[in-house]
Amino acid sequence: MASIMNTTNHAPASPAADYAQGAAYVGGRYVPIGEASIPITDWGFLRSDATYDVVTVWDGAFFRLAEHLQRFRASCARFRLDPGLTDAQISGILARCVRLSGLRAAYVEMIVTRGQPPWGSRDPRQAVNRFYAFAVPYVWIANEAQRARGLDLRISGVQRIPSASVDARAKNYHWNDLTMGLLGALDAGADTVVLTDGAGHVVEGPGFNVFCVNAEGVIVTPAAGVLEGVTRRTVIEMAQALGLPLQARALPAAELRGAREAFLSSSGGGVLPVTRVDGVPLGDGRVGPITQRLVQTYWDWHRDPRLSTAVDDVLQASP
Numbered sequence: 056m057a058s059i060m061n062t063t064n065h066a067p068a069s070p071a072a073d074y075a076q077g078a079a080y081v082g083g084r085y086v087p088i089g090e091a092s093i094p095i096t097d098w099g100f101l102r103s104d105a106t107y108d109v110v111t112v113w114d115g116a117f118f119r120l121a122e123h124l125q126r127f128r129a130s131c132a133r134f135r136l137d138p139g140l141t142d143a144q145i146s147g148i149l150a151r152c153v154r155l156s157g158l159r160a161a162y163v164e165m166i167v168t169r170g171q172p173p174w175g176s177r178d179p180r181q182a183v184n185r186f187y188a189f190a191v192p193y194v195w196i197a198n199e200a201q202r203a204r205g206l207d208l209r210i211s212g213v214q215r216i217p218s219a220s221v222d223a224r225a226k227n228y229h230w231n232d233l234t235m236g237l238l239g240a241l242d243a244g245a246d247t248v249v250l251t252d253g254a255g256h257v258v259e260g261p262g263f264n265v266f267c268v269n270a271e272g273v274i275v276t277p278a279a280g281v282l283e284g285v286t287r288r289t290v291i292e293m294a295q296a297l298g299l300p301l302q303a304r305a306l307p308a309a310e311l312r313g314a315r316e317a318f319l320s321s322s323g324g325g326v327l328p329v330t331r332v333d334g335v336p337l338g339d340g341r342v343g344p345i346t347q348r349l350v351q352t353y354w355d356w357h358r359d360p361r362l363s364t365a366v367d368d369v370l371q372a373s374p
């Protein structure tokens with residue numbers, strides 16, 4: 056590890072540092088994750104004024120890196136943020152974080168914050184945006200036991216922040232609604248939560264999109280008021296490839312409660328089975344056959360070279 060240099064013209068990583076728990080890129084330097092910190096006056100911290108994206112690494116390769124970079128750019132544009140780096144530079148930094156950590160399976164986050172306007176100014180246009188990144192061990196939204204038996208999902212009374220206020224399509228840290236909903240669900244003995252839109256439709260949960268296989272056997276996922284998850288997109292593509300009917304449209308809470316099957320989609324674990332909604336079993340209460348097929352296909356697709364990019368290849372291509 057001694058000869059590792061970063062991919063931009065910033066300072067090299069410290070060779071003696073311990074990166075086993077993860078590596079971060081902060082202020083133009085690579086540091087062990089435990090040492091990564093941001094200025095307290097950064098509006099990313101003070102105002103949740105930031106956007107981000109998360110791409111995973113599985114078996115030494117990024118999964119759908121191009122799609123994550125594309126969404127990151129779109130999020131930046133929606134929030135008038137600029138990473139100040141090309142896609143190749145961002146990819147190189149992410150790959151270097153993964154390489155430093157030595158991880159073969161990683162959760163890799165890229166972030167742009169507003170930064171801080173000059174003292175005395177409250178004009179966000181005068182702030183110099185900041186780019187941060189880190190790689191840590193792969194994050195599962197559901198643990199192994201939960202994935203085997205399926206999750207108990209609570210439909211929360213907490214309303215998701217309307218997209219007219221904070222555009223849900225731009226990945227953001229406005230999570231108080233998700234966190235309060237999750238706390239309520241955990242207190243009630245459930246595993247996780249999905250929020251509603253105030254009109255009786257479910258939207259999304261803390262870090263995932265939601266699907267159900269309704270009473271007619273159609274896969275349904277909310278169309279609006281949600282992050283356009285890259286895993287959600289993968290599910291839609293898998294359904295097409297497998298010839299399974301799927302509709303993206305408003306999903307009433309009652310339809311989810313009456314579904315045969317349900318599952319979540321997230322970079323934090325792919326397709327995650329749900330077997331109970333509000334404590335009541337769906338169907339026979341076991342992980343459904345369509346869900347099982349999609350879980351299997353999701354991991355199979357990781358071997359498709361059109362969807363995966365080896366971390367080594369990114370490093371070699373880096374400037």
Ligand code: PLP
Nearest residue numbers: 262263264282284285286321322
């Ligand atoms: N919805 C929200 C609010 C999220 O934070 C996430 C991921 O973190 C998702 C959906 C799922 O998106 P993806 O499949 O790209 O991980």
